Amino acid sequence: METNMSSRAARAFFEAVPQNPTVLITAGLLAIVTAAVYLLSPGSNRAPALGETIPYFSNAYQYMTDMRSFLARAGKYLRSSSVVRFRLGPKKVYLVTKASNMQVLFRTTANVDTNIFFLMIQENLWASSKRDLDRFRNDPSGRLKNPAPGTEHIPAEKRYWAGLHHIFHEYLARTHESNALAANFQRQFAARLEERFPAGEWAAVRILEFVRADMTMAATTTLAGPRMLGLNPNLLRELWDFDEIAASLVWGLPKWINREAWKKRDRFNASCVRYLEDGWKDFDWDGPAASASWEPVWGSRYVRELVRWMRQCGFDKETMGGAMMILVIFGTNGNTIPIVAWCLIELVKDKDLLARVRAEIETTYVTDSATGTRTIDPQALVALPLFQSVFVEILRLHVSMNVTREAVGPITLGGYEIEKGAVLQAPTEISHFDEGVWGAPGHPAAEFWAERHLQYVDAVDEKGQVTRTPQFSMTGRSNDFFPFGGGVSICPGRFFAKQEIMLTAAMLVSRFDIEFVEWTTLDGSPSDRPAQNDVRWSGGASVPPDRDMKVRWRRRW
Numbered sequence: 001m002e003t004n005m006s007s008r009a010a011r012a013f014f015e016a017v018p019q020n021p022t023v024l025i026t027a028g029l030l031a032i033v034t035a036a037v038y039l040l041s042p043g044s045n046r047a048p049a050l051g052e053t054i055p056y057f058s059n060a061y062q063y064m065t066d067m068r069s070f071l072a073r074a075g076k077y078l079r080s081s082s083v084v085r086f087r088l089g090p091k092k093v094y095l096v097t098k099a100s101n102m103q104v105l106f107r108t109t110a111n112v113d114t115n116i117f118f119l120m121i122q123e124n125l126w127a128s129s130k131r132d133l134d135r136f137r138n139d140p141s142g143r144l145k146n147p148a149p150g151t152e153h154i155p156a157e158k159r160y161w162a163g164l165h166h167i168f169h170e171y172l173a174r175t176h177e178s179n180a181l182a183a184n185f186q187r188q189f190a191a192r193l194e195e196r197f198p199a200g201e202w203a204a205v206r207i208l209e210f211v212r213a214d215m216t217m218a219a220t221t222t223l224a225g226p227r228m229l230g231l232n233p234n235l236l237r238e239l240w241d242f243d244e245i246a247a248s249l250v251w252g253l254p255k256w257i258n259r260e261a262w263k264k265r266d267r268f269n270a271s272c273v274r275y276l277e278d279g280w281k282d283f284d285w286d287g288p289a290a291s292a293s294w295e296p297v298w299g300s301r302y303v304r305e306l307v308r309w310m311r312q313c314g315f316d317k318e319t320m321g322g323a324m325m326i327l328v329i330f331g332t333n334g335n336t337i338p339i340v341a342w343c344l345i346e347l348v349k350d351k352d353l354l355a356r357v358r359a360e361i362e363t364t365y366v367t368d369s370a371t372g373t374r375t376i377d378p379q380a381l382v383a384l385p386l387f388q389s390v391f392v393e394i395l396r397l398h399v400s401m402n403v404t405r406e407a408v409g410p411i412t413l414g415g416y417e418i419e420k421g422a423v424l425q426a427p428t429e430i431s432h433f434d435e436g437v438w439g440a441p442g443h444p445a446a447e448f449w450a451e452r453h454l455q456y457v458d459a460v461d462e463k464g465q466v467t468r469t470p471q472f473s474m475t476g477r478s479n480d481f482f483p484f485g486g487g488v489s490i491c492p493g494r495f496f497a498k499q500e501i502m503l504t505a506a507m508l509v510s511r512f513d514i515e516f517v518e519w520t521t522l523d524g525s526p527s528d529r530p531a532q533n534d535v536r537w538s539g540g541a542s543v544p545p546d547r548d549m550k551v552r553w554r555r556r557w
């Protein structure tokens with residue numbers, strides 16, 4: 001869960017410039033202040049600066065209006081220095097790459113703080129009230145069980161970061177809970193497939209459109225129970241409308257500039273508030289359902305514990321609605337759905353790969369001896385070598401996240417001094433495409449290669465017969481790969497995300513005959529080219545395809 005500070009992010013701002021002289025004047029003043037601050041800063045062992053044509057302006061402008069090109073340009077600088085600096089208004093920003101620097105960013109140290117991005121999202125995306133936002137802002141006690149030194153006097157109920165972190169850790173990241181979520185998701189999604197696609201009948205679907213509807217429904221019911229969609233029949237539209245404009249909200253533009261985006265945010269928030277208010281009516285918090293892995297009122301334990309804690313803290317209803325939007329519906333589906341879509345697209349494109357992945361998946365099916373029902377064993381599934389390699393390759397190529405931290409004290413990165421107050425950003429789109437790390441002969445880093453994360457191991461049996469077995473391997477590269485961020489705020493949903501994504505793709509490719517029909521645009525009309533990353537999402541989220549793939553499929557069983 002993280003959202004976009006990308007091209008879409010400030011398009012609204014720059015589109016507003018010509019109509020709003022106030023905005024233009026503000027931008028001009030910002031540039032002057034920036035220049036003054038910059039010129040007065042003392043020189044030191046500083047990282048090289050990213051060049052620009054109009055000083056103090058062009059980098060910020062491109063960063064906010066065309067993240068894809070900005071990152072491509074920054075990537076060239078980052079080939080010769082692992083840290084590069086530029087200015088974003090009055091903020092000093094350092095772009096960071098290379099495994100050794102990631103270790104510093106993700107290590108729990110007093111001088112690197114992880115809250116900055118979360119606060120920005122809380123303020124602008126999830127409609128948190130000022131009072132509730134200040135509770136987080138003014139809590140210096142940290143996320144861990146033991147309060148940060150010097151903050152021991154803060155009572156447990158006012159340790160908001162730690163309270164939230166505890167819920168993430170206990171009810172999302174723990175194996176028992178993520179396994180329960182995966183089992184439930186498999187049931188929900190299988191029921192949906194059986195209801196929508198009678199066995200033996202061919203149907204035409206567009207992959208992205210299909211997963212945005214059907215997988216989102218199964219995932220939302222798994223996490224939040226059936227009431228979320230039952231009470232809010234327009235929720236899917238609200239979610240994907242919000243996905244389109246989320247980045248433009250991150251900058252906190254006032255309502256009068258960004259009216260449509262605010263409306264979409266508020267509609268989505270109102271649906272989540274409706275769900276919360278309805279759920280409070282008659283749920284028995286002292287009964288057995290309160291600690292069940294899943295029950296029909298709140299769905300998963302994660303959501304139940306989240307709403308219980310927020311209510312105990314006395315958060316305002318919009319803040320609580322916002323948490324449901326971001327931490328349950330948008331932050332999850334907005335990231336998993338594009339990855340599933342890409343996974344299916346790559347498998348359908350390559351018949352040989354599809355057959356090999358199918359054969360692997362077949363080994364993970366188990367049959368219930370009483371009912372005869374066949375289900376996938378999710379633990380076996382996520383350990384398959386080839387399919388896992390495909391999953392990692394898709395994350396590598398299609399998650400573009402500028403993982404963000406703040407230097408709250410001086411630090412050293414890549415041999416350079418970084419001053420207190422600087423923003424640190426590690427763009428996955430640069431590290432994940434580093435030719436030196438990921439490139440292989442005949443398989444440049446920019447291309448999808450299903451086998452990139454496989455190693456073949458030879459074993460000799462007693463008759464001297466050699467068998468080659470593929471093994472999934474990230475050896476030597478794990479610190480260059482961070483689609484889920486890192487350190488204390490690493491995505492707590494990553495285990496469930498992996499199970500959910502691989503289960504969806506596995507159920508479809510193993511139960512359906514699938515044939516490619518054509519590439520389409522997102523509205524369904526024929527496209528003259530295949531899908532590419534939709535660069536509007538560059539820098540802040542999983543990146544969906546900008547074209548859809550139409551297929552014919554038939555459920556075999």
Ligand code: HEM
Nearest residue numbers: 001002332335336401483484485486489490491492493497
């Ligand atoms: C492919 C899917 C996903 C990707 C790429 C992804 C990525 C991320 C990233 C990059 C962060 C920020 C980490 C950091 O700052 O170090 C994050 C945070 C988070 N993610 Fe995910 N995520 C995914 C799926 C999910 C799912 C399915 C859930 C929940 C079921 C989830 C829940 C969260 C939460 C609650 C946080 C906030 C953690 C905190 O600030 O402590 N994510 N995610």
